[in-house]
Amino acid sequence: xxxxxxxxxxxxEESGTSALVYEASRPGQExxxxxxxxxxxxxxxxxxxxxxxxxxxxHAMLAGRLAYVNGRIVITPSIVSGKDTEREARMISFAPxxx
Numbered sequence: 635x636x637x638x639x640x641x642x643x644x645x646x647e648e649s650g651t652s653a654l655v656y657e658a659s660r661p662g663q664e665x666x667x668x669x670x671x672x673x674x675x676x677x678x679x680x681x682x683x684x685x686x687x688x689x690x691x692x693h694a695m696l697a698g699r700l701a702y703v704n705g706r707i708v709i710t711p712s713i714v715s716g717k718d719t720e721r722e723a724r725m726i727s728f729a730p731x732x733x
Contacts, residue, residue, distance in 0.1 A: 639660065640657050640658070640660065640663075641657070641658040641660070641697070642655045642656070642657055642658075642668075643655065643656040643658065643697055643700055644656075645667070645700065645702040645707070646702060648669070651671065651672050652669050652670060652671045652672065652677075653669070653670050654667055654668075654669055654681065654702065655667070655668050655669070655670060656697065656700055656702070656707060656709075658692075658693075658696075658697045659684065659688075659689045659692040659693045660693060661693070663689075664683055664684045664685065664686055664688075664689050664692075665684045665689070665692050665693075666680060666681070666682050666683040666684050667680075667681040667682040667702075667707060668680055668681060669681050682705075682707070682728060682729075682730055684728050685728075688726060688728070691723045691726055692709065692726055694711070694722075694723070695709055695710065695711040695712065695723065695726065696711065696712040696713075697709055697712065698710050698711045698712030698713070699712075705729055705730055706727060706728070706729035707727065707728050707729075708725060708726075708727045709725070709726050709727070710724065710725050711723065711724065
């Protein structure tokens with residue numbers, strides 16, 4: 635799902651009233667977890683903002699597979715070249731400082 639240049643990936647619903655969504659990083663913006671309440675986009679709230687230093691690695695993964703458990707998101711790449719000469723991240727994970 636795309637929204638204003640962002641790519642959104644639903645993670646799960648919460649209490650039947652809101653949804654947690656992964657917002658993929660893009661050039662100029664870090665990725666993160668956001669919450670949408672029953673009012674839709676007008677209720678968007680940042681839950682977790684990923685560090686700026688991780689943006690290039692996170693963006694290169696193209697959000698292949700996502701897992702979200704206990705406030706931690708794990709992202710794996712959509713493709714892996716298999717070339718030993720290329721340095722590719724196989725997984726990246728983010729969690730809040732105080733879960």
